[in-house]
Structures are given as structure tokens and as C-alpha cells.
Amino acid sequence: MRIVTLEEHVSFQELSISKPTAAAQHMQAKLADITGERLSSMRATGIAMQVLSVENTDVYALPDSEAPAFATKYNDLLAEKMKDHRESFTAFALLPMTTPAAAADELERTVKTHGFQGAMIKGTILGEFLDAPKFAPVFERAQQLNVPLYIHPGVPPQAVIDAYYSNVGDTTGPNEAIACYGWGWHSETAIHILRLFAAGIFDKYPDLKIIIGHMGEMLPMMWTRMNGIFKQGKRSLIETFKAQLFITTSGIFTQPQLQLAIDTIGIDNILFSIDYPFSTNQMGIDFLHNIQLPAEQIAKIAHGNADRLLRLK
Numbered sequence: 001m002r003i004v005t006l007e008e009h010v011s012f013q014e015l016s017i018s019k020p021t022a023a024a025q026h027m028q029a030k031l032a033d034i035t036g037e038r039l040s041s042m043r044a045t046g047i048a049m050q051v052l053s054v055e056n057t058d059v060y061a062l063p064d065s066e067a068p069a070f071a072t073k074y075n076d077l078l079a080e081k082m083k084d085h086r087e088s089f090t091a092f093a094l095l096p097m098t099t100p101a102a103a104a105d106e107l108e109r110t111v112k113t114h115g116f117q118g119a120m121i122k123g124t125i126l127g128e129f130l131d132a133p134k135f136a137p138v139f140e141r142a143q144q145l146n147v148p149l150y151i152h153p154g155v156p157p158q159a160v161i162d163a164y165y166s167n168v169g170d171t172t173g174p175n176e177a178i179a180c181y182g183w184g185w186h187s188e189t190a191i192h193i194l195r196l197f198a199a200g201i202f203d204k205y206p207d208l209k210i211i212i213g214h215m216g217e218m219l220p221m222m223w224t225r226m227n228g229i230f231k232q233g234k235r236s237l238i239e240t241f242k243a244q245l246f247i248t249t250s251g252i253f254t255q256p257q258l259q260l261a262i263d264t265i266g267i268d269n270i271l272f273s274i275d276y277p278f279s280t281n282q283m284g285i286d287f288l289h290n291i292q293l294p295a296e297q298i299a300k301i302a303h304g305n306a307d308r309l310l311r312l313k
Helices: 028-032 037-045 067-085 100-114 133-145 158-165 184-198 219-229 237-244 255-264 281-289 295-310
Strands: 004-010 049-054 089-091 119-122 149-152 210-212 245-248
Touching: 004 028, 004 149, 004 295, 037 281, 049 067, 067 089, 067 100, 100 119, 100 133, 119 133, 133 149, 149 184, 158 184, 184 210, 184 219, 184 237, 219 237, 219 255, 237 245, 281 295
Parallel strands: 004 049, 049 089, 119 149, 149 210, 210 245
Antiparallel strands: none
């Protein structure tokens, strides 16, 4: 069975500016590799294709005069590193989101020049959520190009870290596990999606497709309650999300959570992903092979939905 994964990270030290998170730092060699251990592991576990995306958010910290060129350089380097194995790799673009018009242009350039499948946007942009009107050019261009935007968690703004995630017990600094990969950035991504809905972004761009990871970033658990509370436009929250929101399994490899996702957003909106190298390919494959569903439904999760959404075949 063909297997496609969508949330698989890379980071190249030659273009790093800031210090990576503790989680990324000890994974640096794996993040920098594409055609060595990564490709060998894919072949050993039967993964046909990874959609690669840049792990760090250095581009957001650069001055507006430098960010577009940095993003272009990073995307070109990524394209160069995977060019000899395009049957195994494609990518989501890194965008200079602090300069939205340039970000829209870079999205179009990478799609048309390198065959990238859309873009990954990580967290808030210097504390701003994407429902701010300034980001409209990116949504407009993604809809025009018919490519999705993958909204991935990012490090919370400092004010949020100070208010919610610091002074835990007898410590004074932030607790990274609560602030980021253990809880905080998942709930923030859920808030991000709800803000887009409440701001009318999905109605304004009805052909826009948004992807989020980690089995829906907590949204499936609150599905019915949210639908009864959030009122926006002509469509309900559930109707909107089933038409325009897609979730991946990245890093969440448990059957009850998958069943909840199926029961809420539906089988056609679920895409298989690993979260490599922070999760191993074998962990994800073991989970996939243990899904107790008809073969045609497993095939949708494994590759069919991704092939359709990203037009991979």
C-alpha cells in the first residue's frame, strides 16, 4: 500500500539564525538529513513519500528587508537537497509571513518553480494570529493556486509564556513541556483555527484548505460543544470544517483518538503523518497497520486523501 506523510521536518544549520528548542537541538543531525538515514528509514517502513517542511521560525525574526530573501534561499536549498529523489520527497514552502505580500509571491514561486504543495506556517507571527487582515494576500494566493496551508504549532509569545507557563512549582523559568509540545502549542493551534472561523476567513475564502496536525490539535474532543456555540456565516462550524479543514495523525498514534477524529471530521479529512524525526517512522507504521477499518478506508488515510488534496498523482 502506498503511504504518504505530510508533517516531516527539516532544518539546515547553514541557514540557522536562532538557537533551536531543546527538542530540535538534539535532533539536528536527523533534521538536516534527507537522503541518508531518513530515506533509508522510509524505504524500510514502506513510506513512499514525505512532504518536507522547515522546522525553525528564524524567518519571522528577520527585518522585513531581509525575510523574503532568506525564505527564498531556504526554499531553494530544500529543493536542491531533494531534487534527485522527487519520487520520494516534496515540500511545503517556508514563507516570510511578516511581509504578507512577499509571502504570497514566495508561495506562488515555490509552487510553480519547485512543485511545492503549499506552505507550512508555524504558530503566531510575532504574536499575531492569521485572522489579522494583513495576512489576506497569503489566503488569497493559496486559494488561487489551489494549495493548502498547514498551520503548525510554534513557540508561544513571551507574554503567554510568562502568564501561563512560567513559575511552575518552585521554578522561575518557563516549563517547555507545558508551553510547547506537551500542551500549550496544541491548544494555541486550536485557538488559531477557531479564530479563523470566527473572523469569517473560511467563508471569505471558500476554496481555501487548511491542514493541522496532531490528530486535530484537541478540536475533535470539543466538536459538538463548539458547533453549538460558534455561529458565523451561512455554514455551521462542522459544515465549514468538513469542507475546508484537514487533520493529520502526526505524533498521535492511538486508536481511540483516531476513532474520535473519524467520528467528527470524517474519514475523508484525515491524513497520515509521522512528525519525523520527533516521532519515528516505525511508530507511525505500527499504528497504521493496527487500524481496524476496511482496507479502502485505511488506504484513504495512508495516501488517498493526501493524493487528492495535494494532487500528488
